[in-house]
Amino acid sequence: MTILLAVFLLTMLVITAVAIVRTRDLFAAVMLLGIFSLLMAANFFVLDAADVALTEAAVGAGISTVLFLGALALTAARERESGDSRWLPLVVVVIMAATVVYATFDKPALGDPNAPVHQHVAPWYLSETPRLIDIPNVVTAVLGSYRGYDTLGEVFVVFTAGIAVLFLLGSGRPGELFSRPPDELSTGGLKHHLIPRVVGKLLIPFIILFGLYVQFHGEYGPGGGFQAGAIIAAGVILYALLEGETRALAALPESALKVMVIGGALLYTLVGVVCMLMGGNFLDYSVLSTNSVAGQQLGIILIEAGVGLAVTGVLLSIFHAFAARATA
């Protein structure tokens, strides 16, 4: 059943991807990218990777469409026809694809218990996590503790990407995501549409609450800082769409976003430094408390909070940067 579902979803994924590449209508491409992301998340879910699926869901379903539309507002509606011959790129892509498909023949079958990936460190993680960290979601244990260095690296990648986008777009004066004429509607947002406004505003507290649940329930179920950050950012973006950028920035000003971005990355690093000062290795949370299991859990909660702050801050800064650019 897993195979059947995965093959069906992947076939639709290929069809969508080809359509995205072929279409010249950029708006259609944005809509199809939304479908692409939904298909990808469903596929991750069918393969039992709930944490990854939740990330893809949180980023793909809400935020990436909004950011793509922000980019579309800055550019033309249609892609320009390029006069270059497309045969050479096509040949290169076909050869690469054939090589990759050929390579998969040597791959162990899906779910094969003898596959190298299930024989390397995974059994150790599964057998030792209850003793060392005592949380049910082993994925969070791997991300937060065993591979804490890698996750720290990921946070810095998000941090750097955020800075790079802000450099490119410039953080000018605050504006609306979609520029509008200077008339009575210039306050922005979907203020004059009662139904989206009432329903949307009712939903915002629940979105934020769910984000906090994902943040703090990450040790027990799918979730963690990355997913929670994206969900909370989606809630604030919904507020900005309904009430206008100006009010969203008044509620959560750019200075606060900067503190979140920098503070999140610093919090993660500081946890590691404190571990060293207390006599352990960098990011070895066992020394944070007299009981090493409690120390591990405390460390994971702290670094996940850092991740959540940084991701929320970066996503919202990028959103506001697009909006400021569209108005300028």
Add this chain to the structure above:
Amino acid sequence: MFITVSIAILVTMALAIIRALRGPSIYDRILAVNMFGTKTVLLVSVVAFLFGRPDFLDLALAYALINFIGVLAVLEFFQSRSLRRELGAAQQRDSL
């Protein structure tokens, strides 16, 4: 029973993709994406029970909560674009 339901949902997803690919109007595509999102929520819920992992319903909940934000952004995008076009047309009339 879950298998029958999931196959039905997959067929609906395929139909929504066909509509999103063929268009022709932007509203067809918006509705197709919105419907595809709803079907993903349903598929995730059904598959969660099919595989005996009902705790994964969190994922369906996340979708249900934030799936419509993209559609709202699309609506605002077109609202502001048509306003700008009207203003541009009015300015052209004035200058004539």
